[in-house]
Amino acid sequence: MSGFFSKERITAGHGYNRWLIPPAALAVHLCIGQAYAFSVFNEPLTRVLGVSQSTPDDWKLTTLGWIFSLAIVFLGLSAAFAGKWLEKVGPRRTMFTAACCFGGGFLLSAIGVKTHQIWLLYIGYGVIGGCGLGLGYVSPVSTLIKWFPDHRGMATGMAIMGFGGGAMIGAPLAVTLMKFFQSDTTVGVAETFIVMGTLYFISMVIGSLAIRIPPPDWKPEGWVPPAVPKKMVTHRHVHIDQALKTPQFYLLWLILCLNVTAGIGILGQASVMIQEMFKGGISKEAAAGFVGLLSLFNMGGRFVWSSASDYLGRKNTYFVYFALGTFLYSMLPGFSGQGNIVLFIASAAVIMSMYGGGFSTIPAYLADIFGTKYVGGIHGRLLTAWSTAGILGPVLINYIREYQIEQGVAKADAYTTTLYIMAGLLTVGFVCNLLMKEVHEKHYMRHDEVENGVE
């Protein structure tokens, strides 16, 4: 069995078509992307006992909010701590483990719903499922980077676009299944968890079976690496542990963290924000449409911006994210004040596309700076920035907003300060990106170390 999962077993032959790898990566990312649609379960989970309406013994929304938060924390932790392991065992074993964790997490949560034990949901979806998210996120991305050395950005964009698209599948699928299973005695969440957990397990296993790694020294047909490497793109490799000793790792950590925090500024409260900033002009349905539009731009941006970074260069692409993001965030309160809803929506959509682009361009940026050999493990460690932003971002934004409202600021105006703070965070990100340069010579691995591998 261990042979079946081994790297040797999944090393492709020289004629292997590399275009079979992106769908294998997508088969995993489209599943784990469901995490961003977990909120569709929140309202039904508040009436598991009462069914038609919530009873005093039912779970509160604040209690349920921890499930998603735990999943994001364990996404970062598992990706960070399993970094070395996933580089050692290869993508098939990692993706299969991710399938077991993510599918198993759903099944354990189903038991938790049936027995009304919240800790089973925390451990099931939050901890075990979160580990599935982390392992499933990183492994296909680093594999794709190795298959597409000529289009790293496009390759990572394809996979990470799947993560954005996963919520678009997960949300309507969950709603359809809950409607199908609900009755006078059940809200249908446990049954939906069982079906979705099984479907996601199967799909992720298919991805793990189809994944392949390129043979050593493989290059795409007709592609010749530039004799003189481009600026800020190395052909050498930095070891996973050594990467943590470079300032570049921490600058990239901040770049990701700030970009994600700023994006969450809009994404987390888009529906309420647009209704309050255009009082009376936006219905509840239209606000839900606004959230849908942002999701589409979030997904599309992951592919478009990351692909563009192959031509613009990674550093320049992040300059665009931070400069344009700062400008657009600063303009949003003005558009709201003028009642210019078209420009408001267009700006928010572009901001969201760059939020998505920030996620998908970062693995290619890492590969450019640290080389491809340990990029999966290094990417895993960098994802702690996402976890941090996922927790701190909403806390920061909600705290500032509530504080202002308590001080007597009108609800619509309370967003102005929040949006300016987001613009400020992006300016700091701009400076971090400005400080990025090539890794110092001493951090690169020697040729013999690359050949023999270093523990």
Add this chain to the structure above:
Amino acid sequence: MENSENSHAKSHPFLLVLFWAYVLIPLGWGVFQTLKKAMALFH
């Protein structure tokens, strides 16, 4: 390389189309559902 599942295999174009369809059809469905929801913004 002898133990590899693909040491002699070349991928069939049909397999390629099938595998891409396997991921793009659900993704297309999800995008369509989201677009339907987003249209409410323009009504």
